Amino acid sequence: MRKKTEARRQSFVQAAGRLFIEQGFGSVTMEAIAAEAGASKVTLYSYFPGKEALFEAFVVEAGKGGHEALVAAKDEMDPQASLMRVGMSYLELVTRPDVVAISRLIIGEAERQPQLSRIFYENGARHTLLSICSVLGNLMDRGLLRRTEVRKTGLQFKALCAAELVERQLWGLDAVPDIRLREAAVRDAIEVFLPAHLP
Structure with missing residues (x-):
């Protein structure tokens, strides 16, 4: 199993933030966020359980x-x-x-x-x-x-x-x-x- 890194976590937060702003929260899927960050959906889920957790991380980061x-x-x-x-x-x-x-x-x-x-x-x-x-x-x-x-x-x-x-x-x-x-x-x-x- 790959080690979790802060850089990878941040890449997911930034990718999710971009998509939420561009498309709206409801239209964005976890699959789309993973693709935007250049990672697999499995890796994304190992960092965040869902879109709400990603949105929270995006707010905190901002x-x-x-x-x-x-x-x-x-x-x-x-x-x-x-x-x-x-x-x-x-x-x-x-x-x-x-x-x-x-x-x-x-x-x-x-x-x-x-x-x-x-x-x-x-x-x-x-x-x-x-x-x-x-x-x-x-x-x-x-x-x-x-x-x-x-x-x-x-x-x-x-x-x-x-x-x-x-x-x-x-x-x-x-x-x-x-x-x-x-x-x-x-x-x-x-x-x-x-x-x-x-x-």
């Missing part, structure tokens, strides 16, 4: 590094600098082309494949929100932000940062926003958010 960058905003001593860092990390994550493609896929498949929404939420969106909340909670614990219900506050800050920027990209109206546009969006968000949440 978010790699993003959550760590969000939480790193705790290192900032100043609340404005911390919010700027977490806002920029958030926008950098959610405007990645592969993350946008997954979001579009979820919207298109939500009615036919509701389990995909759950997988995406648990392995992507939920982790993102928890990371933002951990930074805001840290600021509250240090007395730099007013104590509020942290999940609600995290959702508000996230929405202010995304504003029209993420929607327009999701709808295909705009390309990936450059750093200048992302910085402007986060500055605008902080301008609204910070006065309402200072102690």
Whole structure:
């Protein structure tokens, strides 16, 4: 029996991701994924029990590094600098082309494949929100932000940062926003958010 390798596993995840985005989750077969990765179906099944496990791995891969960058905003001593860092990390994550493609896929498949929404939420969106909340909670614990219900506050800050920027990209109206546009969006968000949440 051949030894499992991370490179082979990644080849299956990437092949599945490409096919899911191009053809939709329901249309893709395990056989097609194996062929796309240049392997046998037997080898594919030795790594993944089915398409849902592959989709989960694809979501996790798309978010790699993003959550760590969000939480790193705790290192900032100043609340404005911390919010700027977490806002920029958030926008950098959610405007990645592969993350946008997954979001579009979820919207298109939500009615036919509701389990995909759950997988995406648990392995992507939920982790993102928890990371933002951990930074805001840290600021509250240090007395730099007013104590509020942290999940609600995290959702508000996230929405202010995304504003029209993420929607327009999701709808295909705009390309990936450059750093200048992302910085402007986060500055605008902080301008609204910070006065309402200072102690």
